[in-house]
Amino acid sequence: MEHPSQPDGGGVQSARCRQCGESSGGELFCAHCGSLQRPATDYYVFFGLKRVLVLDTEDLQRKFYELSRRLHPDRFTWKSAIERQYSLEATAILNDGYRVLRDPLMRAEYVLKQEGFDIGEQRSKDVPPELLEEVFDLNMALEELRLGDEEAHGQIEEARNRFLAMRESIDKELETLYRRFDDTQDRGVLQQVRTVLNRRRYVRNLVNEVEKELAREGQPAQ
Numbered sequence: 001m002e003h004p005s006q007p008d009g010g011g012v013q014s015a016r017c018r019q020c021g022e023s024s025g026g027e028l029f030c031a032h033c034g035s036l037q038r039p040a041t042d043y044y045v046f047f048g049l050k051r052v053l054v055l056d057t058e059d060l061q062r063k064f065y066e067l068s069r070r071l072h073p074d075r076f077t078w079k080s081a082i083e084r085q086y087s088l089e090a091t092a093i094l095n096d097g098y099r100v101l102r103d104p105l106m107r108a109e110y111v112l113k114q115e116g117f118d119i120g121e122q123r124s125k126d127v128p129p130e131l132l133e134e135v136f137d138l139n140m141a142l143e144e145l146r147l148g149d150e151e152a153h154g155q156i157e158e159a160r161n162r163f164l165a166m167r168e169s170i171d172k173e174l175e176t177l178y179r180r181f182d183d184t185q186d187r188g189v190l191q192q193v194r195t196v197l198n199r200r201r202y203v204r205n206l207v208n209e210v211e212k213e214l215a216r217e218g219q220p221a222q
């Protein structure tokens, strides 16, 4: 299994510090003189984390707060123009990277994208086959409800509960796949992650649709 090269931000390891000329140790702040280096654009590299899908989010949060403190604009007021520029770039990467990596779904999508997987919104031909019947029944019930059939209400609530249970089991499935990927670094597992993420997105949309309908129904008639 070929190990994928890190896009951008690679090569940081061997970089020499622009300030002191020593090896910066691949750290955001030079290991030798402490000056701010050009930030890595890869979120995992930036935070100094191993590229895993099951992430210790408390550790991530600690790093986030520590870096926020060290990158505070007040600390750069008297620094060189280049360090001020790096501090702005680093702050943007810090915030975007934290938002993405702390969310288990966005984190997986990020790794999939790095690995060249297409993670666009799912096309109708990708509708999970096991959901086709479910979706068909739901659309029938929604239609009946709009036509004033009271019984449809119960069906829709049942459908919502089924979708919520599905989402829960999908999340468990994802966690299992995440662990498997972390253990094996196998692209085949990422392929499975992508399929399950698509299914989850589909189910999430169904939940939203049903909840919107139930909320609308709760409103007094106009």
Ligand SMILES: [Zn+2]
Binding pocket: 017, 018, 019, 020, 021, 022, 024, 030, 031, 032, 033, 034, 035
């Ligand atoms: Zn240095």
